[in-house]
Amino acid sequence: MATIRDVAKRAGVSVATVSRVLNQNGYVNEETEKRVRRAMKELNYKPSEVARALFKKTSKTVGLIVPDITNPFFPELVRAVEDVMNIYDYTVILCNSDEKAEKEREYIEVLKQKYVDGVILTTNQLTPDEVDEWDVPIVVLDRPFNEKYPSVVVDNYRGARLATRHLYDMGCRRIAHIQGPMYVVNAVERFRGYQDEMMELGIWEQRLVIQGNYQLKQAKEAVMAALAQQEIDGIFAGNDAMAVGALKAVQQCGLRVPDDIAIIGYDGIPLTEMTTPELSTVSQPIYDMGAIAARILIKQIEGKPLEKLHYQLPVQLIVRQSTSRREQM
Amino acid sequence: MATIRDVAKRAGVSVATVSRVLNQNGYVNEETEKRVRRAMKELNYKPSEVARALFKKTSKTVGLIVPDITNPFFPELVRAVEDVMNIYDYTVILCNSDEKAEKEREYIEVLKQKYVDGVILTTNQLTPDEVDEWDVPIVVLDRPFNEKYPSVVVDNYRGARLATRHLYDMGCRRIAHIQGPMYVVNAVERFRGYQDEMMELGIWEQRLVIQGNYQLKQAKEAVMAALAQQEIDGIFAGNDAMAVGALKAVQQCGLRVPDDIAIIGYDGIPLTEMTTPELSTVSQPIYDMGAIAARILIKQIEGKPLEKLHYQLPVQLIVRQSTSRREQM
DNA sequence: TCACTTTATGTAACCGGTTACACAAAGTAT
DNA sequence: ATACTTTGTGTAACCGGTTACATAAAGTGA
Numbered sequence A, B: 001m002a003t004i005r006d007v008a009k010r011a012g013v014s015v016a017t018v019s020r021v022l023n024q025n026g027y028v029n030e031e032t033e034k035r036v037r038r039a040m041k042e043l044n045y046k047p048s049e050v051a052r053a054l055f056k057k058t059s060k061t062v063g064l065i066v067p068d069i070t071n072p073f074f075p076e077l078v079r080a081v082e083d084v085m086n087i088y089d090y091t092v093i094l095c096n097s098d099e100k101a102e103k104e105r106e107y108i109e110v111l112k113q114k115y116v117d118g119v120i121l122t123t124n125q126l127t128p129d130e131v132d133e134w135d136v137p138i139v140v141l142d143r144p145f146n147e148k149y150p151s152v153v154v155d156n157y158r159g160a161r162l163a164t165r166h167l168y169d170m171g172c173r174r175i176a177h178i179q180g181p182m183y184v185v186n187a188v189e190r191f192r193g194y195q196d197e198m199m200e201l202g203i204w205e206q207r208l209v210i211q212g213n214y215q216l217k218q219a220k221e222a223v224m225a226a227l228a229q230q231e232i233d234g235i236f237a238g239n240d241a242m243a244v245g246a247l248k249a250v251q252q253c254g255l256r257v258p259d260d261i262a263i264i265g266y267d268g269i270p271l272t273e274m275t276t277p278e279l280s281t282v283s284q285p286i287y288d289m290g291a292i293a294a295r296i297l298i299k300q301i302e303g304k305p306l307e308k309l310h311y312q313l314p315v316q317l318i319v320r321q322s323t324s325r326r327e328q329m
Numbered sequence C: 001t002c003a004c005t006t007t008a009t010g011t012a013a014c015c016g017g018t019t020a021c022a023c024a025a026a027g028t029a030t
Numbered sequence D: 001a002t003a004c005t006t007t008g009t010g011t012a013a014c015c016g017g018t019t020a021c022a023t024a025a026a027g028t029g030a
Helices: A004-011 A015-023 A030-043 A049-056 A074-087 A101-113 A128-132 A156-169 A185-201 A216-229 A240-252 A286-301 B004-011 B015-023 B030-043 B049-056 B074-087 B101-113 B128-132 B156-169 B185-201 B216-229 B240-252 B286-301
Strands: A061-066 A091-096 A118-121 A138-141 A151-154 A175-179 A209-211 A234-237 A262-267 A280-283 A310-313 A316-318 B061-066 B091-096 B118-121 B138-141 B151-154 B175-179 B209-211 B234-237 B262-267 B280-283 B310-313 B316-318
Touching (some): A004 A015, A004 A030, A015 A030, A049 B049, A049 B101, A061 A074, A074 A091, A074 A286, A074 B074, A074 B091, A091 A101, A091 B074, A101 B049, A118 A286, A138 A286, A151 A156, A151 A286, A156 A234, A156 A262, A156 A280, A156 A316, A175 A185, A175 A216, A209 A216, A240 A262, A286 A310, B004 B015, B004 B030, B015 B030, B061 B074, B074 B091, B074 B286, B091 B101, B101 B118, B118 B286, B138 B286, B151 B286, B156 B175, B156 B185, B156 B234, B156 B262, B156 B316, B175 B185, B175 B240, B209 B216, B286 B310
Parallel strands (some): A061 A091, A061 A118, A138 A151, A151 A310, A175 A234, A234 A262, A262 A280, B061 B118, B118 B138, B138 B151, B151 B310, B175 B209, B175 B234, B234 B262
Antiparallel strands (some): A280 A316, B280 B316
8 A cells, every 4th residue: 555655755845745635725836736636646645544544533433332333223213324324425334223222331442542533423422521521522312311412312201192192082092002112212201192182182090101121022922911801992102113012912913903902103214114004103314313413423523513412203104004094804 | 532542641650551451461560450441441541442443543443234124124234233243242333335436435435544353245246356345254144245255144035936936835826926126136046946846846927926116015016017917826026125115005906915916025134024924035034144143244354264155044934824724724 | 014814834742652772781602 | 619590670662643943044023
């Protein structure tokens, strides 16, 4: 690999001049620049990002910490971040934290050692105090965390109310909710939305709440158990994977969706269009969330002012077959 | 951030000694080492990976180029690579190539500038000649590419024969194949397997081949069109997404799966368990593929000998409801 | 013509590690 | 006692960029 000194020698100039050509700053004679560019081309010279990073303490690299890329909500988010970063010549280091504080800590440490310019966090088990010490630009994505840090989230509470209300409008009166894990803020918000809406409708009952962990399988079993014990005519699942679990449970019990039990999920992952019947869901603008988070991070890195610190994107109720009693059959 | 010189000063030694402690090489007196370690702890010193990378020309970072993380086949693969790399203290830069040669080239260029230690390629539109010039360790994953480079693939040909034969055994005689894009080697192999098996069974017919592009939607439409024109009693889809498309098309035509038409996919992504009926498929050991590729890459990077250059992992026929005529109903 | 600005380029220090080499003290074999 | 090896540590060059500072020629205004 050719270095800047090789280029300098070949062009008959000093390394400073080559550097000026590279960075387009300082004064460089037109003729000289041409000679330098020719030398660069002839040697197929590409500057070392590492040498640059060492001096500038910035690496054109960002970290992206997700709980688990295998969770179908995240690929689209990751893709969006990657796309935007790519446009601005940043590179993305992907980290799976499994929601473990220890893994998050380790990753942050490593990322800092590699001089990443910023980090997008879609998971967080750490305290704000701990995060304060990182002195790296941070954007919080999907999970509300702390006032201080820029964030991109959706209105989980409102979405949950929308979903619950929709089931009610479809004629459901005994609406169960499969709750996500309570250590995930979003799951709590969705539960709150469900609870408030149910209370307002005067049909709230504690036992309609089913404990889930965001996984299909566990949700399926939990719903099977619930169906055996009580009457239910609608299910609002805390995410789409659990909605599929519910769907399977209901079908396995010989009941029909949506005729006997209507089901609605949350997230709007592609999967919801693949089931039979197709699943209604509260759709989040996943790609946009990732893209906006990436843009905000870049602004922060480049020291530009943010118009807004906290972005809350709208959710959208998507009605499909699993809650459409009229149109279907 | 404290530097090695700060540590040296505080411990009252030279930077060389600190470096020796860090890397556990050379002679260091026990007492001295203790002092150095104390100083490191007190200053919360973490060595700069960037400075190291500059000198050593190695960065404890690898590149992973996939066509599109949004394609449900890849998250598990990516996760496996990340998990293994994490164990060995490597970090993973994720790149989406969209199967475009130009993007692949750009990424490789950037990765080299960042001194990545190796690259895992799950896509490739480039010629071996071009790849030869990279002088970075490469492992080819999922897509067979060139004899020279270590690879991890599955036997697509055999899997396709298995699937076709399975449909035949289930009583299907007019077995259609939804073909993936012909610029993807795997799709060609799967087609070949289908074709050879059909010929051997004496039921091959050119018009049973349906052109797909690995996408659900397009496959659904193609199958709708095919169903209108000819009789079909079994469908072997080139991947699981297209199998779901086929499933939807068949159901939309008012036909039953598997009774009227049996369907089998390829890949074994989680999605296949979420449909109703659940999809039979030829399952690839996705996680293992990623994990093995990662291990091979690390061996190469660390200059250890590979026991084997090419790994071909077994596929497994998974029979579910979409091809089970007896058990069901 | 003189002082000052603009243009153009080079020299060398610096970023934060690693390591070749030098040097000295202590241990060991003869 | 001498020669040689082992242990322990420091100095300084190096990796490949960037940039502060120095220098000088050319241009500009009074």
